[in-house]
Amino acid sequence: MRLSLDKVELEIARLWEEEARRSRATRVELMTLVALVSESHLLDRARDVVQRVARAYPLRTVLASWTDSDRPAITAEVALHRPSPEGAACGDAISVEATGSAREWLPENAERLALPDLPMCVWWVGDLPDYDRLFDRMARAADLVVVNSEEMDLRDLEKLSTVSARVRHTCAFSDLAWIRLRTMQELVARFFDDAAGRECVRSLERVTIEFSPRGGEKDVASTQAGLLFGWMANALSMRAEGVQWKRGPTWGEATLGKVVARFVHHPRTDVPPGSILRVSIECDGARFDIERQDDPRVLRWSRETPGAPVSPQTIGVDIAEEAGLLVRCLERPRRDFLFENSLHLGSRIVRPIAPRLSSLPRPL
Numbered sequence: 001m002r003l004s005l006d007k008v009e010l011e012i013a014r015l016w017e018e019e020a021r022r023s024r025a026t027r028v029e030l031m032t033l034v035a036l037v038s039e040s041h042l043l044d045r046a047r048d049v050v051q052r053v054a055r056a057y058p059l060r061t062v063l064a065s066w067t068d069s070d071r072p073a074i075t076a077e078v079a080l081h082r083p084s085p086e087g088a089a090c091g092d093a094i095s096v097e098a099t100g101s102a103r104e105w106l107p108e109n110a111e112r113l114a115l116p117d118l119p120m121c122v123w124w125v126g127d128l129p130d131y132d133r134l135f136d137r138m139a140r141a142a143d144l145v146v147v148n149s150e151e152m153d154l155r156d157l158e159k160l161s162t163v164s165a166r167v168r169h170t171c172a173f174s175d176l177a178w179i180r181l182r183t184m185q186e187l188v189a190r191f192f193d194d195a196a197g198r199e200c201v202r203s204l205e206r207v208t209i210e211f212s213p214r215g216g217e218k219d220v221a222s223t224q225a226g227l228l229f230g231w232m233a234n235a236l237s238m239r240a241e242g243v244q245w246k247r248g249p250t251w252g253e254a255t256l257g258k259v260v261a262r263f264v265h266h267p268r269t270d271v272p273p274g275s276i277l278r279v280s281i282e283c284d285g286a287r288f289d290i291e292r293q294d295d296p297r298v299l300r301w302s303r304e305t306p307g308a309p310v311s312p313q314t315i316g317v318d319i320a321e322e323a324g325l326l327v328r329c330l331e332r333p334r335r336d337f338l339f340e341n342s343l344h345l346g347s348r349i350v351r352p353i354a355p356r357l358s359s360l361p362r363p364l
Contacts, residue, residue, distance in 0.1 A: 002075040002097075005109055011078045012092050019080060025088035028058045031121060031330065032114040036106070036138060037065040038126035045322075046125045051093070052323035054081035057330050060092040062113050064106055069099035074109055107137040119143040121330060128156045139167045144333040146326060148176040149223035150214075150274040155354035157226055157347035164340055172335045175343070176325040177224045177274065183317050184276050184290065185231060187301055191281065191288040196308035203284035207232065207261045210278040212268040220245075220252025220353050221263040222274035229261055230346020231338070240348035252353055261349075270296045271319065 003011060019025050037046045043065050050061040076096045080089035094113060098106055114120045122142040124135055139145045164173040192198045211225045244255045250265035266277050281288040286305045293300055302312035
């Protein structure tokens with residue numbers, strides 16, 4: 001049953017009263033998660049993710065979507081999250097639909113539906129539309145903003161960097177693609193744990209990153225590959241000024257001073273789109289490699305350095321689901337300065353090669 005927004009809290013209170021009589025469940029909620037679903041075909045997936053998150057982390061969810069219409073309106077449906085059909089309730093489930101120009105009313109009404117005096121997380125589901133202020137407006141109202149740049153174009157890294165800088169004093173900013181990179185980052189860092197490895201960095205010549213592109217991908221790099229190289233460039237104090245690019249149909253090369261970074265498409269269907277498949281670092285007389293094996297949950301780590309031999313290793317890794325990545329963000333809603341710096345530098349490095357829009361924005 002669809003309700004006007006002024007009836008939502010009354011209906012939630014009624015449902016919890018019924019629940020208390022049925023299961024004696026205690027109402028415990030730690031925050032509000034607002035999921036903004038940018039495209040209708042993502043709605044079922046987003047609903048499944050917020051249900052899974054609510055089972056692991058007690059909260060209120062507001063699932064917001066929008067459709068075209070000549071009649072602006074916002075209505076809601078209300079239910080309670082449950083770990084199983086017969087299980088005790090574990091959170092509020094609000095679904096909001098905005099029609100027509102009422103989409104512009106979502107930021108104010110999301111705040112109205114959020115639990116008072118508790119954090120609000122805004123999760124943008126899908127790609128960022130060009131010349132759209134909704135994401136920016138929602139970010140200003142949030143305590144935590146979460147995106148998944150794996151679903152975005154390479155040019156969107158620049159917008160994410162701009163928004164994160166704009167709201168850095170009021171909220172934390174997180175990216176599921178960045179969370180997914182942590183294992184790869186840890187393995188790269190292991191190359192340089194000892195003096196022999198760190199000495200090789202002085203003669204760094206080439207970095208190659210292979211990734212599995214999205215279907216129909218035209219960008220030279222996935223956003224995840226751009227973030228990974230941004231992290232490496234930040235650690236090495238590289239500068240984006242003067243970067244020179246060249247590209248082919250399935251590869252791109254960036255030259256930053258004496259270092260060449262090569263990005264290579266390698267399609268695979270058994271990993272999330274944009275995933276890193278291989279990282280190779282070449283220095284004068286040394287080589288460092290991480291490569292995903294035929295089993296996508298196995299990585300091979302190898303290092304060849306003069307006078308400091310190390311045996312190759314195989315490491316089992318998880319391919320985390322979206323709900324698990326989102327829970328990790330909610331559990332630590334803090335600013336990640338390393339992410340912000342890596343995003344800023346990575347977006348500046350890829351900016352010359354990221355496709356730009358040919359039309360000017362419509363007046364707002």
